[in-house]
Amino acid sequence: MTAFRFDKVVLPPEVEIVREEVRDFLADNRTLMQPMPMGFSPEFSRAMAAQGWIAMTWPKQYGGHERSALERYVVLEEMLAAGAPVGAHWVADRQSGPNILRFGTDFQRDWYLPRIAAGELFFCIGMSEPNSGSDLAATRTRATKVQGGYLVNGSKLWTSNAHRATHMILFCRMAGSGDEIDRRSGGTQFLVDMKSPGIDIRPVHNLLGEHHFNEVFLTDLFVPDDGLLGQEGNGWKQVSSELAFERSGPERFLCTFRLLVELVRVAGPTPEPEVALAIGRLTAHLSTLRRMSLSIASMLERDENSNLEAAMVKDLGTTFDQQVPETARLLFGSEPELHALDAYTSTLARTMMHAPRFSIQGGTREILRGIIARGLGLR
Numbered sequence: 001m002t003a004f005r006f007d008k009v010v011l012p013p014e015v016e017i018v019r020e021e022v023r024d025f026l027a028d029n030r031t032l033m034q035p036m037p038m039g040f041s042p043e044f045s046r047a048m049a050a051q052g053w054i055a056m057t058w059p060k061q062y063g064g065h066e067r068s069a070l071e072r073y074v075v076l077e078e079m080l081a082a083g084a085p086v087g088a089h090w091v092a093d094r095q096s097g098p099n100i101l102r103f104g105t106d107f108q109r110d111w112y113l114p115r116i117a118a119g120e121l122f123f124c125i126g127m128s129e130p131n132s133g134s135d136l137a138a139t140r141t142r143a144t145k146v147q148g149g150y151l152v153n154g155s156k157l158w159t160s161n162a163h164r165a166t167h168m169i170l171f172c173r174m175a176g177s178g179d180e181i182d183r184r185s186g187g188t189q190f191l192v193d194m195k196s197p198g199i200d201i202r203p204v205h206n207l208l209g210e211h212h213f214n215e216v217f218l219t220d221l222f223v224p225d226d227g228l229l230g231q232e233g234n235g236w237k238q239v240s241s242e243l244a245f246e247r248s249g250p251e252r253f254l255c256t257f258r259l260l261v262e263l264v265r266v267a268g269p270t271p272e273p274e275v276a277l278a279i280g281r282l283t284a285h286l287s288t289l290r291r292m293s294l295s296i297a298s299m300l301e302r303d304e305n306s307n308l309e310a311a312m313v314k315d316l317g318t319t320f321d322q323q324v325p326e327t328a329r330l331l332f333g334s335e336p337e338l339h340a341l342d343a344y345t346s347t348l349a350r351t352m353m354h355a356p357r358f359s360i361q362g363g364t365r366e367i368l369r370g371i372i373a374r375g376l377g378l379r
Helices: 013-028 042-050 069-082 087-103 106-117 235-248 257-267 273-301 307-331 343-359 365-375
Strands: 123-126 142-146 149-156 167-174 187-193 199-205 211-224
Touching: 013 069, 042 087, 069 257, 069 273, 087 106, 087 123, 087 167, 087 187, 087 235, 149 167, 167 211, 167 235, 187 211, 187 235, 235 273, 235 307, 257 273, 257 307, 257 343, 273 307, 307 343, 307 365
Parallel strands: 123 167, 142 167
Antiparallel strands: 142 149, 149 211, 167 187, 199 211
């Protein structure tokens, strides 16, 4: 049976210096901040790149800065807590780049990584599919080997920013592979230029009418041989490695931080006992999640397997992010109104409309708890 491991991490003084630098930068760009993080701004991403805050832990030969994972963590949590529009470079910096660094060819590392580090390339993730959701083993998109490359046919769903990204890391299965005995066989990843012929992107609007998600149809999409990431059939291992980056960061419990700040403001310095208790409980949960997430950042820096711990942080973080708006709604009778002048009322409305997706993106609760149960030897 595997046990969870969440070691205590103490941030060294040099990391806190980075925190102050980030706060100064955010103060100079306060007009760009939003009620919720992840807005898409290539200009903001390039400004972060100029500060050396993209590709922070990567080797310098690929445009990186060889900083520590804890320094990077502090940059991330300050950006998210402020509501910074980091969505353009987020996926490429968080997981696409590290995946290329680990499994890519020399050519792929030399071409993609410096451009990601400069805030010039933005990635989306081609994983989830219609009727399969987070069950990647049910992937039906197929790649067929042809002269000089591969032909890919299939579709992807919930692909965030596919309409704005320059590239996609696509997960599919090699044609002729996969059966009822080993549903994971044949999984393969490709690096895809989103301007390639054969890609049809259709919007999926959220409850606010905003366009972040997409359905992507792939029809005889040709991917050249140098677009193969890693090895044919090794995609499941590669995706598992990638998801550890996706599921363990502070974005898994800071999506609703601005609402929590507004909740504290509205409660005032002398809140009613039940209000103080509710806010105290949320704050304690936030502190615990942060400690767990920091521990995983330290594990990733040591190149240790953190898949189980990452799934736990994602599951608990999702629960927390959905509890914040529900608690706020119950504590105060203010009716959520998206365009209200009061920051609390408008932030509550926006957060409530976004909250349902928290338990879907990055893996549904059912998938995550299955991973946890398997890791603990319970299934």
